[in-house]
Amino acid sequence: MNDTTPAIETIGLRKVFGDKVAVEDLSLRVERGEVFGFLGPNGAGKTTSVKMLLGLSAPTSGRGLLLGSPVGTASALRKVGFLPEHFRFHDWLKAHEFLFVHGRLYGMNGQALKTRVPQLLDLVGLTAHSEKRLSDFSKGMLQRIGLAQALLNEPEVVFLDEPTSGLDPLGRRLVRDIIRDLKTRGTTVFLNSHLLSEVEVTCDRVSFVKHGRVVQTSPLKSLMNGLLHVEIRAQKITPDTIAGLRRWSPTVDATGERIRLELSEETFLPEIHRYLVQQGADVYSVTPQRISLEELFVQIVGSEVGL
Amino acid sequence: MRTVRIIAGLTLREAVRRKIVLAALLMGSVFLTVYAVGFYYINQDMTREAGVAPLIAFKEMRNFILMAGLYVVNFLTMGMAILTSIDTLSGEISSGTVQTLVAKPVRRWEIVLGKWLGFVVILTLYLLLMGGGVIGAVLAISGHQAPKPLLGLSLIWLNAVLVLNLSFFGGSRLSTLANGVLAFGMYGIGFVGGWIEQVGWLAQKQAAVHVGIVSSLLFPGEAMWKRAAHELQTPLVKALGVSPFSFQSPPNNVMIGYAAFYAAVVLLLAVRKFGQRDL
Ligand SMILES: Nc1ncnc2c1ncn2[C@@H]1O[C@H](COP(=O)(O)OP(=O)(O)OP(=O)(O)O)[C@@H](O)[C@H]1O
Ligand SMILES: [Mg+2]
Numbered sequence: 001m002n003d004t005t006p007a008i009e010t011i012g013l014r015k016v017f018g019d020k021v022a023v024e025d026l027s028l029r030v031e032r033g034e035v036f037g038f039l040g041p042n043g044a045g046k047t048t049s050v051k052m053l054l055g056l057s058a059p060t061s062g063r064g065l066l067l068g069s070p071v072g073t074a075s076a077l078r079k080v081g082f083l084p085e086h087f088r089f090h091d092w093l094k095a096h097e098f099l100f101v102h103g104r105l106y107g108m109n110g111q112a113l114k115t116r117v118p119q120l121l122d123l124v125g126l127t128a129h130s131e132k133r134l135s136d137f138s139k140g141m142l143q144r145i146g147l148a149q150a151l152l153n154e155p156e157v158v159f160l161d162e163p164t165s166g167l168d169p170l171g172r173r174l175v176r177d178i179i180r181d182l183k184t185r186g187t188t189v190f191l192n193s194h195l196l197s198e199v200e201v202t203c204d205r206v207s208f209v210k211h212g213r214v215v216q217t218s219p220l221k222s223l224m225n226g227l228l229h230v231e232i233r234a235q236k237i238t239p240d241t242i243a244g245l246r247r248w249s250p251t252v253d254a255t256g257e258r259i260r261l262e263l264s265e266e267t268f269l270p271e272i273h274r275y276l277v278q279q280g281a282d283v284y285s286v287t288p289q290r291i292s293l294e295e296l297f298v299q300i301v302g303s304e305v306g307l
Numbered sequence: 308m309r310t311v312r313i314i315a316g317l318t319l320r321e322a323v324r325r326k327i328v329l330a331a332l333l334m335g336s337v338f339l340t341v342y343a344v345g346f347y348y349i350n351q352d353m354t355r356e357a358g359v360a361p362l363i364a365f366k367e368m369r370n371f372i373l374m375a376g377l378y379v380v381n382f383l384t385m386g387m388a389i390l391t392s393i394d395t396l397s398g399e400i401s402s403g404t405v406q407t408l409v410a411k412p413v414r415r416w417e418i419v420l421g422k423w424l425g426f427v428v429i430l431t432l433y434l435l436l437m438g439g440g441v442i443g444a445v446l447a448i449s450g451h452q453a454p455k456p457l458l459g460l461s462l463i464w465l466n467a468v469l470v471l472n473l474s475f476f477g478g479s480r481l482s483t484l485a486n487g488v489l490a491f492g493m494y495g496i497g498f499v500g501g502w503i504e505q506v507g508w509l510a511q512k513q514a515a516v517h518v519g520i521v522s523s524l525l526f527p528g529e530a531m532w533k534r535a536a537h538e539l540q541t542p543l544v545k546a547l548g549v550s551p552f553s554f555q556s557p558p559n560n561v562m563i564g565y566a567a568f569y570a571a572v573v574l575l576l577a578v579r580k581f582g583q584r585d586l
Contacts, residue, residue: 054410057585078412086403090317092324104313105411149407 005068007032007157007188008053013062015048015212022048024212026062030205032156035179035189037199037220040209041301046192047085049209050159053190054082067156078107081150085161085192087142091135095126095145098134099152106153113152120148125174139166147175157188164195176202196293208300216300223296228266232259233284234276241279248272257284310413314421315428318395322429327391335437338383342376343444350449369451370541376441377453377539381463381532384434388471389490392426396478396581397486405586415582423475423574430467434460455538462535465566469528470494472570475577479584497526501533508556516556523558527566530558 006029013026023045030036038046051057053064055072069076089098096117103113121127124144134142143166150158160179164172172195179202182189193199199206200220207217230249235257242259245252248268249261263269269286276283322328349372353365396419399405408418438460445451453459473493477486504519506512523530537557 051585056406056409058583074412074414077410080410082407082410084403084406084410086406088402088404089407090321090404092321101313101317102407102411105310105408105413107309107412146407 005032005065006030007034008036008064008066008190010053010064010071011062013049013052013064014060015045015052015057016060021212023052023059026052026209026212026214028207028214028217030188030190032188033183033186034205035183035191035203037203037206038190038192038209039194039196039199039206039297039301044209044301045212046209047161048212050082050161050190050192054080054159079153079156081153081155081158083143083146083150083158083160083163085165087146087166089134089142089146089149091137092133094131094133095121095137096130098145099148102149103152108153116152120151123151123178124148140168140171143167144171144174147178151178151182155187157190158182159190159192161192162194163191164193164198172198196297200293208297210301223293228263229289230261230263230269230272231285231287231289232261232272232276233257233287234259234281235284237276237281238279241276241281244275244279245272308417310417311421311424314408314418315424318422318425319428322391322425328429331387331433332436335383335433335440338379339437339440339444342441343448346372346376346444347448366451367541367544369445369449370453370539370544373441373445373451373453374536374539376445377438377459377463378532378536380434380437380441381466381535383437384430384463384467385470385494385528387433388426388430388467389474389487389494391429392422392471392474393478393487393490394483395422395426396475396577397481397483400584400586401482409586416578419475419479419578419581423471426471427468430471431464434464434467438463453539454541459535459539462531462538462563465563465570466528466531466535469526469531469566469570469573472574472577473526476573476580479577479580493526494528496522497529500525501529504556523562524565527558527562527569530562531566534558534563 008028008030010026010028013023014021015023026045026049038049040046048057052059053066053071055077058072064071066076067079090101093101099117099120100110100113103116104110108116118127118130121130124147126141126144126148129137129141134145137145143163147160147163150160160175164175167175176198179189179191183202183204189202191199191203203220205217205219206223207214209215237254237257237259242252242254245259245261248271249263251260251262253260261272266288269288273283273286350369353368396405399408405418409415438456442453442456445453470490474486474490477489481489500519500522502519503515503522507515507517507519534557
């Protein structure tokens with residue numbers, strides 16, 4: 001095993017429950033140090049995929065490697081952290097005991113844990129609750145301690161299955177900061193999330209899954225740099241002027257004094273501005289609008305609400 | 308082995324934290340107190356009326372009460388085995404608690420074995436306390452000593468471990484409730500089978516004896532109690548067969564071997580299922 005093996009590599013992973021295909025065909029490659037977003041509607045098979053990668057459930061067919069070791073082997077998990085979707089823990093343990101026990105399960109010794117546990121409690125903002133039993137924790141506090149648990153062994157790959165589902169805005173920001181911090185340390189992060197604003201600011205690359213199949217994988221940059229929506233507010237526009245805009249934009253949507261365009265490049269903006277002025281229009285504003293990940297999500301996985 | 312130790316420790320800590328140990332100790336002390344006080348007065352009465360009954364009857368009477376006490380201990384230990392462990396696999400699977408354990412660099416069998424060891428420790432201590440308490444109380448109050456107490460307690464222990472392993476077997480594949488139905492149901496089969504066999508002997512009905520033997524094979528727990536009772540009996544009662552604790556056909560050593568084998572197989576099946584299933 002060396003550092004050039006991908007963090008995660010799967011070939012045709014498939015999971016069938018009875019006659020329900022949860023994951024159709026998962027073929028993925030996540031490089032080391034990447035923050036990888038795994039997006040898709042409810043029931044798309046995200047959690048099932050993570051469970052297969054962690055050896056929690058056995059693939060019906062296909063292969064997968066985690067840090068170079070076959071999924072489902074104990075050795076593959078030595079350098080892996082995991083925060084489950086339904087975070088439930090032994091709630092009769094106190095916060096620090098919980099981290100201690102899980103650290104021991106990673107094979108860490110008591111000496112190392114004596115410094116590591118308080119560090120992590122501090123990281124997730126639970127130092128003041130170290131002596132509390134988990135049964136007295138709120139949902140968000142449980143998710144925080146679960147996150148601390150996933151980082152105990154300074155993992156090389158961390159799986160976070162909707163890590164902010166129970167968190168307040170501060171908690172969400174905390175998770176964002178933790179992910180950024182992990183990235184600077186070269187840790188690979190596999191993030192399942194519905195919160196696209198979060199994905200937008202943390203992920204390097206995203207996959208969209210639908211009905212257990214990856215429908216698109218792209219670097220976030222290229223996704224976000226795709227089409228640029230522009231709204232122009234101007235008066236004294238003639239139909240000829242509008243027709244002339246088709247040079248830059250395939251769609252031109254003009255209503256009253258507002259014109260909406262889709263540009264493939266930002267550099268068209270000054271050209272369009274110059275053109276409008278030359279045509280005698282009074283331009284009040286030209287406002288570029290980045291397409292949001294949410295719109296992309298809807299475009300890619302479709303907008304039907306039923307599952 | 309490290310993981311097994313950690314999980315066993317966790318299981319013990321859970322029993323303490325959830326006040327299972329406290330409740331068991333408390334109820335155990337109440338039981339032992341009631342038992343000792345009751346025995347004390349019966350013993351006192353017997354001694355006072357010494358003129359009427361032959362001396363030999365004292366010994367039989369004392370042993371009879373001892374047997375009654377151990378019968379309850381057998382039942383309580385078995386109940387402990389079921390109630391403490393029935394939820395441990397199925398509950399953690401359905402709540403998802405097991406996911407963070409299994410996603411560690413550990414093997415699944417280590418988790419099952421660790422839990423099992425934890426429960427065995429609890430059971431053993433409980434049995435030693437309760438069984439030792441009953442035998443000790445009788446000895447201290449009347450000076451009467453049970454024949455072969457260690458062998459008797461070991462067989463009661465085996466009965467409890469059988470039930471424990473069955474509950475692991477069910478817990479690795481069933482919901483908690485279904486597992487409870489399975490564990491009590493199997494015990495019921497063994498129990499009723501034992502009595503059918505007994506009656507069959509008395510009535511000389513060979514078919515009934517066969518039914519009893521088959522049910523003991525289905526679940527040999529009650530058979531272990533029958534053998535324990537036989538070992539704890541005084542020679543006189545053994546010969547006469549006149550008490551509810553004397554059995555015409557005490558299970559033989561082959562049956563004990565079978566029970567141990569049964570326990571091992573059932574635990575292995577639990578380990579295997581837990582190792583393969585989706586969590
Ligand atoms: N143990 C199971 N038995 C049967 N079907 C299952 C099981 N686990 C998951 N499924 C099915 O597999 C599909 C994928 O489920 P999964 O939990 O992976 O979805 P998800 O993408 O994580 O959804 P969400 O966004 O709601 O968390 C769903 O249709 C679900 O009903
Ligand atoms: Mg999910």
